Amino acid sequence: MEVVSKIEVLKTNLSELRKTNQRIGFVATMGALHEGHLQLIDRAKEEDDVVVCSIFVNPKQFDNAKDFEHYPISRDQDIEKLIARNCDFAFFPSVAEIYPQAFEYKTYDFQDLEKHMEGSYRKGHFQGMANVVSRLLKIVKADKAYFGEKDFQQLMIVKRLVEIESISTEIVGHPIVREESGLAMSSRNQRLSTQGREKAVLLHKSLQWTKEHLQTHSLENIQKHVSKWFKEQGLDLEYFVFCEPKDLVPLRSTENVENIRCFVAAYIDEIRLIDNIEMY
Numbered sequence: 268m269e270v271v272s273k274i275e276v277l278k279t280n281l282s283e284l285r286k287t288n289q290r291i292g293f294v295a296t297m298g299a300l301h302e303g304h305l306q307l308i309d310r311a312k313e314e315d316d317v318v319v320c321s322i323f324v325n326p327k328q329f330d331n332a333k334d335f336e337h338y339p340i341s342r343d344q345d346i347e348k349l350i351a352r353n354c355d356f357a358f359f360p361s362v363a364e365i366y367p368q369a370f371e372y373k374t375y376d377f378q379d380l381e382k383h384m385e386g387s388y389r390k391g392h393f394q395g396m397a398n399v400v401s402r403l404l405k406i407v408k409a410d411k412a413y414f415g416e417k418d419f420q421q422l423m424i425v426k427r428l429v430e431i432e433s434i435s436t437e438i439v440g441h442p443i444v445r446e447e448s449g450l451a452m453s454s455r456n457q458r459l460s461t462q463g464r465e466k467a468v469l470l471h472k473s474l475q476w477t478k479e480h481l482q483t484h485s486l487e488n489i490q491k492h493v494s495k496w497f498k499e500q501g502l503d504l505e506y507f508v509f510c511e512p513k514d515l516v517p518l519r520s521t522e523n524v525e526n527i528r529c530f531v532a533a534y535i536d537e538i539r540l541i542d543n544i545e546m547y
């Protein structure tokens with residue numbers, strides 16, 4: 268595996284490979300790699316000839332300075348994990364590489380997709396994410412780029428972003444990878460205490476419970492029940508909402524709705540976790 272930090276070096280390597288019709292797969296991450304990230308690499312290895320994984324903790328997508336400061340960094344272990352999964356390029360650009368002085372920060376109009384959930388609780392997050400993802404996609408020029416459904420709203424926004432920017436990379440969504448307990452894997456889980464990790468299972472449990480009770484309970488009743496449950500367990504619930512995947516606007520009822528996904532965000536010991544599942 269090649270470890271590259273300069274954009275021009277990566278571009279030169281990839282353009283050579285493209286000359287021999289090698290198909291390029293891309294996975295963008297912020298590092299502290301876990302099985303959730305690595306399964307995206309495996310998927311890309313299956314579907315493409317050459318796989319690039321970028322590791323860049325994007326300062327522009329953190330609305331909370333503390334979260335940015337505490338974001339786990341484990342470069343050496345990440346490199347080992349990528350080698351073990353046969354990744355071809357690990358791309359570790361510096362902030363100055365990604366955001367040179369001449370960088371033009373754009374404001375995108377994602378309409379409803381960025382108005383609710385992460386968009387309303389993490390101000391500026393999706394604009395920061397979109398700017399860096401657009402930059403990375405234009406550097407790598409991959410045939411396919413893989414994004415996890417763990418960040419479902421992000422996945423939908425990236426799909427919109429490539430339309431707005433006329434980027435030809437196909438955006439592929441991948442199911443959420445979970446621990447045995449049901450907890451969605453996340454780099455932030457590393458910061459949980461043993462007790463916090465046990466409590467965090469409630470995110471997935473509440474989503475599963477909801478899926479089982481959606482036919483017999485109103486959305487409002489479910490939300491009330493879940494809020495009470497989180498409170499009793501000492502978790503700080505931020506949102507628990509139902510949306511249609513096509514526009515991600517919170518629903519008040521299930522009437523005439525073809526597809527529903529349920530989304531949750533909560534704090535445990537000041538660590539913010541998110542999860543979601545398809546209801547039907």
Ligand code: AMP
Nearest residue numbers: 296297298303414415417418443444452
């Ligand atoms: P991050 O490093 O958190 O920015 O995540 C990089 C990519 O990995 C994003 O597309 C995430 O949605 C994806 N990802 C993170 N955790 C998981 C997971 N548990 N299952 C599936 N994909 C994930």
